[in-house]
Amino acid sequence: MLSLGFGAGFPGIDAVEALRRMEGRLEKGLQRLLEGARAKEDGFGWLDLPDSLPEGLSDSVAWLSGFDSVVQIGIGGSALGNRMISSAIGHPFYNELTRKERMAPRFYIADNADPEKASAILGMIDPSRSGFIVASKSGSTAETMANFLFFLGELERSGVKDPAGNILVVTDEKRGALRSFAKETGCRSLSVPEAVGGRYSVLSAVGLLSAGVQGIDTGSLLLGASVMKKNLSGKMETGEDPARVLAASAIRHNEEGRNILVLMPYSDNLASFSEWFCQLWAESLGKGGWGSTPLRALGATDQHSLLQLFTDGPDDKLYLFLVPASRRDLVLPGASWESLEELSYLGDKTMGSMLYQEALSTASALARKGRPVLWLEVPVIDAFHLGGLVFFFEYVTALTGLSLGLNPFDQPGVEQGKRYTYGLMGRSSYESDADEARIQFRSIMADSAGL
Numbered sequence: 001m002l003s004l005g006f007g008a009g010f011p012g013i014d015a016v017e018a019l020r021r022m023e024g025r026l027e028k029g030l031q032r033l034l035e036g037a038r039a040k041e042d043g044f045g046w047l048d049l050p051d052s053l054p055e056g057l058s059d060s061v062a063w064l065s066g067f068d069s070v071v072q073i074g075i076g077g078s079a080l081g082n083r084m085i086s087s088a089i090g091h092p093f094y095n096e097l098t099r100k101e102r103m104a105p106r107f108y109i110a111d112n113a114d115p116e117k118a119s120a121i122l123g124m125i126d127p128s129r130s131g132f133i134v135a136s137k138s139g140s141t142a143e144t145m146a147n148f149l150f151f152l153g154e155l156e157r158s159g160v161k162d163p164a165g166n167i168l169v170v171t172d173e174k175r176g177a178l179r180s181f182a183k184e185t186g187c188r189s190l191s192v193p194e195a196v197g198g199r200y201s202v203l204s205a206v207g208l209l210s211a212g213v214q215g216i217d218t219g220s221l222l223l224g225a226s227v228m229k230k231n232l233s234g235k236m237e238t239g240e241d242p243a244r245v246l247a248a249s250a251i252r253h254n255e256e257g258r259n260i261l262v263l264m265p266y267s268d269n270l271a272s273f274s275e276w277f278c279q280l281w282a283e284s285l286g287k288g289g290w291g292s293t294p295l296r297a298l299g300a301t302d303q304h305s306l307l308q309l310f311t312d313g314p315d316d317k318l319y320l321f322l323v324p325a326s327r328r329d330l331v332l333p334g335a336s337w338e339s340l341e342e343l344s345y346l347g348d349k350t351m352g353s354m355l356y357q358e359a360l361s362t363a364s365a366l367a368r369k370g371r372p373v374l375w376l377e378v379p380v381i382d383a384f385h386l387g388g389l390v391f392f393f394e395y396v397t398a399l400t401g402l403s404l405g406l407n408p409f410d411q412p413g414v415e416q417g418k419r420y421t422y423g424l425m426g427r428s429s430y431e432s433d434a435d436e437a438r439i440q441f442r443s444i445m446a447d448s449a450g451l
Contacts, residue, residue: 001228001388002242003377022248022403029247029403043409045195046394049203050225050387053218056190057205060168061212063188067131067166068099069106071121071151072210075143078135078170079111080276081202081390085211085221087272088386094214095124104215105131110151113143118150127151127166128158134169135206137192139176142421170205197409199280200394203387217383224387232395243392246320246374247400253318253372254292261292262310265322266299266359269381273322274298277393284397284408292318292400300358307362311369319366320374322389323359324381327352 036044064070072082086107091097095106108121132151136144155163164185171178173191182189190205201207203225208218232243250261261281263274274296281294295317297306310317332354334347346354363373378385401408423434 032402046200054205068129069125074135077198081207084276139178220383221387224384225391228388228391260317264297
């Protein structure tokens with residue numbers, strides 16, 4: 001399903017041999033991954049997601065498909081994955097198609113608690129004819145709950161007698177405000193498996209529900225993930241296993257001072273994949289003083305904005321190119337105007353081949369400068385291969401963290417900010433957090449300079 005090449009950035013050292021030196025650490029990480037999966041430990045549940053479609057998914061997709069519009073309310077892992085699947089597989093101007101062309105509702109994502117965006121979505125939909133997916137495992141995420149309350153209020157104002165009849169919650173099976181809301185109102189609900197964390201949840205109902213509503217083949221997504229899971233479960237030599245190569249490269253180059261990982265897909269369809277990956281990588285591995293900062297770049301667009309820094313700036317980055325081997329293509333006509341004669345070299349070439357060659361050229365230019373480059377090639381971007389990519393990057397992330405002795409499934413650094421927000425917004429029992437936040441902020445402003 002994937003092929004990975006690597007070359008520069010190993011001056012004077014055989015690349016495969018250098019990676020094999022890390023085999024002991026990687027083997028410990030792999031054993032920890034297998035142990036956690038067998039014991040069904042908290043955080044390891046994503047490994048089981050490719051095995052079956054979530055219960056109730058098909059009926060929920062059919063129900064939501066009857067609405068004019070569907071709004072996904074969530075943030076982080078409850079939104080980035082949804083956008084990633086839609087962008088990778090769906091039409092780039094999906095909502096501008098007619099209902100007949102889409103054969104599905106229009107789709108919007110309300111993630112950030114930004115009144116401008118929430119108002120804009122409201123201006124595009126009729127709440128009474130819209131379905132709302134509210135996704136939060138905890139049922140308490142402040143931004144998600146703010147958007148939920150806003151659209152719930154708009155449903156009530158639109159004259160809907162039973163607003164809960166337009167709502168489906170995706171949340172913990174037993175706990176949280178959304179589960180309580182579902183029990184009180186009888187609204188539809190799907191569950192997030194207990195052992196699955198938010199950033200690893202895209203192949204659960206969290207991500208598959210909105211994908212199915214847009215007509216994306218969720219079965220193929222899971223099949224691709226399942227095949228990738230099977231491929232990765234075999235014990236392969238380090239130099240032949242792309243997951244181990246990437247994990248080892250990230251660890252090694254971080255320890256050598258290259259603590260930025262640039263993911264550069266050469267496909268507009270994968271631009272949002274980079275956003276999804278950034279949360280997965282940063283939130284899973286930024287712990288205990290260790291960190292490999294993910295940086296998004298899009299080929300060829302960012303050749304015209306970031307490449308100068310990449311080639312002549314500090315040598316503090318590891319570059320991962322993600323390149324489709326084939327795609328829908330367009331043949332360029334020959335230049336028929338004399339003034340365009342110098343463009344004749346493009347005649348009868350294809351736009352897709354040009355993008356592939358640009359990826360090759362950029363990778364080669366970086367390699368010439370001695371920058372470490374990894375080249376990950378996927379045959380084509382479709383539901384099957386996207387499912388495989390998702391599982392591959394989840395696996396690599398978990399393996400990297402466990403090989404370092406980190407817990408790649410928690411996010412302690414995020415929790416304090418949440419507590420400050422709860423306190424500042426007046427949530428009971430968080431008063432001391434509000435006081436502490438104000439003190440911290442005053443200290444920031446005391447040292448600030450104005451214009």
